[in-house]
Amino acid sequence: MTQDNENKHNFNKLNHVAEEVLADSTKKKSIWQTMLIPALAILTGLILGAVIIISTSEEVYTGFQQSFGAGLSASWSAVANSYSSLFKGAFGDPAYIIESLRSGDALEIRRALNPFLESLVVATPYIFAGLAVALGFRAGLFNIGVEGQLFMGAIAATYVGYSIKGLPGFIHMPLALLAGAAGGAIWGFVPGWLKAKTGGHEVINTIMMNWIAFRLTEWLLTGPMTRPNAGRIPVSPIIEKSAEIPQFFKAPIRFHLGFFIALAVAYLIYWLLFKTTWGFNLRTVGANPRAAKYAGMNIARNTIMAMTISGALAGLAGANQVLAINRSMAIGLSSGYGFDSIALALLGNSHPFGVILGALFFGVLRNGATKMMVTTAIPIDIISILQALILMFVAAPAIIRAIYRIRKPKAGDEAVVFAGSWGGNK
Numbered sequence: 029m030t031q032d033n034e035n036k037h038n039f040n041k042l043n044h045v046a047e048e049v050l051a052d053s054t055k056k057k058s059i060w061q062t063m064l065i066p067a068l069a070i071l072t073g074l075i076l077g078a079v080i081i082i083s084t085s086e087e088v089y090t091g092f093q094q095s096f097g098a099g100l101s102a103s104w105s106a107v108a109n110s111y112s113s114l115f116k117g118a119f120g121d122p123a124y125i126i127e128s129l130r131s132g133d134a135l136e137i138r139r140a141l142n143p144f145l146e147s148l149v150v151a152t153p154y155i156f157a158g159l160a161v162a163l164g165f166r167a168g169l170f171n172i173g174v175e176g177q178l179f180m181g182a183i184a185a186t187y188v189g190y191s192i193k194g195l196p197g198f199i200h201m202p203l204a205l206l207a208g209a210a211g212g213a214i215w216g217f218v219p220g221w222l223k224a225k226t227g228g229h230e231v232i233n234t235i236m237m238n239w240i241a242f243r244l245t246e247w248l249l250t251g252p253m254t255r256p257n258a259g260r261i262p263v264s265p266i267i268e269k270s271a272e273i274p275q276f277f278k279a280p281i282r283f284h285l286g287f288f289i290a291l292a293v294a295y296l297i298y299w300l301l302f303k304t305t306w307g308f309n310l311r312t313v314g315a316n317p318r319a320a321k322y323a324g325m326n327i328a329r330n331t332i333m334a335m336t337i338s339g340a341l342a343g344l345a346g347a348n349q350v351l352a353i354n355r356s357m358a359i360g361l362s363s364g365y366g367f368d369s370i371a372l373a374l375l376g377n378s379h380p381f382g383v384i385l386g387a388l389f390f391g392v393l394r395n396g397a398t399k400m401m402v403t404t405a406i407p408i409d410i411i412s413i414l415q416a417l418i419l420m421f422v423a424a425p426a427i428i429r430a431i432y433r434i435r436k437p438k439a440g441d442e443a444v445v446f447a448g449s450w451g452g453n454k
Contacts, residue, residue: 066377082103109404147392164338169338171216173216173342176241176366177216178362184343185350204351205351215339225328249262250262272352273352313327
């Protein structure tokens with residue numbers, strides 16, 4: 029009897045180990061399948077971007093007029109020079125980096141690495157804004173109001189940054205950041221409350237809130253918050269030194285603490301979504317609101333909380349730009365971060381880790397595009413086209429599967445970008 033019990037125990041133990049191995053294999057397979065489509069979407073976007081570069085290059089047409097071989101050579105040169113300039117603008121010139129490292133000159137090393145550091149600077153607001161949209165997607169909500177929430181966060185952070193004086197930096201800077209989060213949170217709470225209490229669609233409400241935010245910002249910057257002696261230019265006073273997010277190096281290197289704050293916030297959102305009961309409830313509401321309601325979950329509260337936290341994250345993007353980069357508020361604060369973040373959240377599969385990778389990719393594209401334009405005369409609009417193509421392929425994975433002959437995964441094997449009807453049936 030003792031031998032039978034021991035054999036039974038060993039069998040159960042072996043079965044448990046087999047289940048763990050199978051679960052781990054399934055998890056790795058799911059992660060791979062989740063990353064495969066965005067990776068191939070990026071590759072396909074770059075290939076089509078090369079086609080656009082070739083078709084808009086005068087040198088290519090001149091080469092084909094001479095001979096077919098000359099045309100192919102000119103096509104290769106156009107693509108190689110463009111993407112090489114994009115790479116060097118985003119990461120730095122490898123030869124210059126190696127030379128500076130050999131010299132041991134700290135100043136030269138910083139200059140050589142500045143393109144990469146600048147890409148991180150550009151990526152930082154994308155992380156905050158991408159997290160804002162991704163959190164909404166996870167809750168089944170389409171927060172298209174990130175741009176307006178970003179502006180309101182920037183306005184709130186600016187006001188706290190210049191109006192409060194005499195505070196030490198370790199109090200003033202976090203206080204200004206919190207003010208930015210609060211400004212965005214209020215702008216996210218309104219459409220969230222309207223959605224939960226009246227059924228008003230969040231897409232419509234957030235679009236309207238965007239325009240209110242833009243016009244309110246213009247009024248504030250030309251009225252109560254105008255910088256003295258600015259000559260009617262819509263710009264705010266410069267924030268106090270104590271409110272600034274510190275930069276690690278002297279100008280022109282702008283790399284700052286905000287990048288690591290963004291990473292910490294991304295981890296916090298990951299913990300909230302996947303390690304807490306509230307996060308489970310929110311994801312359940314987003315995936316299947318009817319089942320969540322049947323299970324006793326509070327749909328209205330989760331909707332309001334999701335939109336409020338989403339707005340707070342967008343507000344942090346605006347506060348970051350003011351406190352770390354611009355040092356004051358102006359109309360041209362954002363170059364479309366709030367709208368780009370929709371594509372970014374889709375590219376990152378609405379996961380905080382994916383959002384970070386997507387933000388870094390967008391930062392690289394945006395930062396490298398300037399050097400590409402200066403060096404090769406390729407318009408910076410090509411980068412916007414690249415982003416649009418990548419978004420199209422991510423949003424329509426069937427196209428990628430058809431191009432690369434990828435078998436459609438079984439139900440449950442592939443993560444969903446976002447679920448629900450954008451709040452339309454809650």
